[in-house]
Amino acid sequence: MDHSKAFRIMQQADKLAEFTSMQGGLTRTYLSAQHKQAHQQLANWMTSAGLTTWQDSVGNQWGRKAASNLDAPILILGSHSDTVADAGKYDGNLGVLLAISALEQLQDVEFPFHIDVVAFADEEGTRFDTTLIGSSAVAGIFDPRWLAIEDGEQISMAQAMQTFGLDPQQAGKDRLACEKVLAYLEVHIEQGPVLEAADRAVGVVTGIAGAKRYQLSVKGMAGHAGTVPIGMRADAMCGAAQMTSAIEAYAKQHNLVATVGKCDVVSGSVNVIPGEVNFTLDIRSLEQDSLEKACDDLLTELSVIAEQRGLTFAHQLFYQAQAVPCSERLQQAWGDVVAKVTDKSVTFLPSGAGHDALAMAHLTEVGMLFVRCEKGISHHPLESVMQEDVAVALECTKQMLLAQLRAYGDQSDQ
Numbered sequence: 001m002d003h004s005k006a007f008r009i010m011q012q013a014d015k016l017a018e019f020t021s022m023q024g025g026l027t028r029t030y031l032s033a034q035h036k037q038a039h040q041q042l043a044n045w046m047t048s049a050g051l052t053t054w055q056d057s058v059g060n061q062w063g064r065k066a067a068s069n070l071d072a073p074i075l076i077l078g079s080h081s082d083t084v085a086d087a088g089k090y091d092g093n094l095g096v097l098l099a100i101s102a103l104e105q106l107q108d109v110e111f112p113f114h115i116d117v118v119a120f121a122d123e124e125g126t127r128f129d130t131t132l133i134g135s136s137a138v139a140g141i142f143d144p145r146w147l148a149i150e151d152g153e154q155i156s157m158a159q160a161m162q163t164f165g166l167d168p169q170q171a172g173k174d175r176l177a178c179e180k181v182l183a184y185l186e187v188h189i190e191q192g193p194v195l196e197a198a199d200r201a202v203g204v205v206t207g208i209a210g211a212k213r214y215q216l217s218v219k220g221m222a223g224h225a226g227t228v229p230i231g232m233r234a235d236a237m238c239g240a241a242q243m244t245s246a247i248e249a250y251a252k253q254h255n256l257v258a259t260v261g262k263c264d265v266v267s268g269s270v271n272v273i274p275g276e277v278n279f280t281l282d283i284r285s286l287e288q289d290s291l292e293k294a295c296d297d298l299l300t301e302l303s304v305i306a307e308q309r310g311l312t313f314a315h316q317l318f319y320q321a322q323a324v325p326c327s328e329r330l331q332q333a334w335g336d337v338v339a340k341v342t343d344k345s346v347t348f349l350p351s352g353a354g355h356d357a358l359a360m361a362h363l364t365e366v367g368m369l370f371v372r373c374e375k376g377i378s379h380h381p382l383e384s385v386m387q388e389d390v391a392v393a394l395e396c397t398k399q400m401l402l403a404q405l406r407a408y409g410d411q412s413d414q
């Protein structure tokens with residue numbers, strides 16, 4: 001294991017964290033000035049690693065280890081370079097740095113396919129009200145209507161692209177063709193506690209959970225907190241609370257995750273019976289069928305609760321992502337590599353968080369490796385990984401590329 005290379009990656013992660021718009025913390029949003037600087041830095045590191053660099057129509061930063069045959073297919077390896085507000089240093093960035101470092105070490109090995117490292121420019125969706133902009137453009141599912149979406153300062157995505165040096169008219173037009181791409185590989189921090197509990201540095205991802213998000217609304221009757229008897233109320237907050245408990249109970253019973261993360265009592269006041277409550281539901285499952293069924297079951301159950309309490313209930317779906325299984329072939333390849341590098345049994349685990357692989361699955365088969373992070377904390381300045389684990393992840397990435405080289409050779413021999 002090469003600890004000096006892992007040490008350098010840790011240093012590079014620290015360096016990238018300096019490109020931030022937040023005083024005393026890390027916030028790097030899509031198409032910001034700091035984002036441009038971070039990409040320049042990444043391009044410099046890519047060049048030092050022997051890669052040819054370019055930026056695509058939506059600002060993704062690429063670096064290529066080219067095959068001698070210019071028409072050769074492409075293996076894509078990467079993650080994202082944007083962050084949430086007040087973020088940690090490793091979410092996304094670690095996967096990009098590992099990819100560059102692995103290719104730097106493989107400079108002298110000739111591959112019959114191109115290997116492209118990508119830093120996707122938007123995964124988190126922090127600035128504009130949509131996520132996975134970078135990978136969607138590559139995978140051919142960029143929606144031109146997104147260009148009109150405005151950020152918190154009323155700057156449209158199209159304007160922000162211009163400031164960044166891009167032509168919004170071209171956004172997504174350089175999508176890749178399915179037949180050109182061999183696979184998409186990504187290394188990412190786990191963002192959960194499973195690997196730490198299993199005492200493993202890395203783990204193989206089985207798939208990315210599908211998700212649905214609803215805006216829910218409960219309406220009752222506002223009234224005086226002192227004069228309306230407790231049995232004669234239509235209290236929207238009590239209804240929402242019962243619904244939240246029902247959501248938790250359902251998730252526990254059915255082995256999925258569901259969260260009420262936002263709750264707003266409309267014109268809430270200490271001495272007024274809540275007349276209207278708006279809240280959200282985020283629900284995820286690795287199985288698309290169980291996700292669909294859970295949503296149907298839950299919405300019915302919540303309507304019944306509303307009816308029993310004399311409340312009206314409304315729901316609106318505002319986001320959904322299909323569950324994406326990782327390719328069996330790539331899971332097995334990662335598994336073989338992890339077993340060889342770590343000499344331990346391999347942990348396979350699902351991803352509850354969304355990743356660029358969700359969009360890239362529209363283009364090609366996807367394979368992901370997770371790296372243990374301390375206490376599963378992410379999207380937070382306390383996000384932390386161990387240098388020893390980074391060394392393991394780096395060796396696995398390198399070995400995975402070599403395994404793909406061998407598999408490609410076997411395929412073309414037949």
Ligand SMILES: [Zn+2]
Nearest residue numbers: 080091092123
């Ligand atoms: Zn991420």
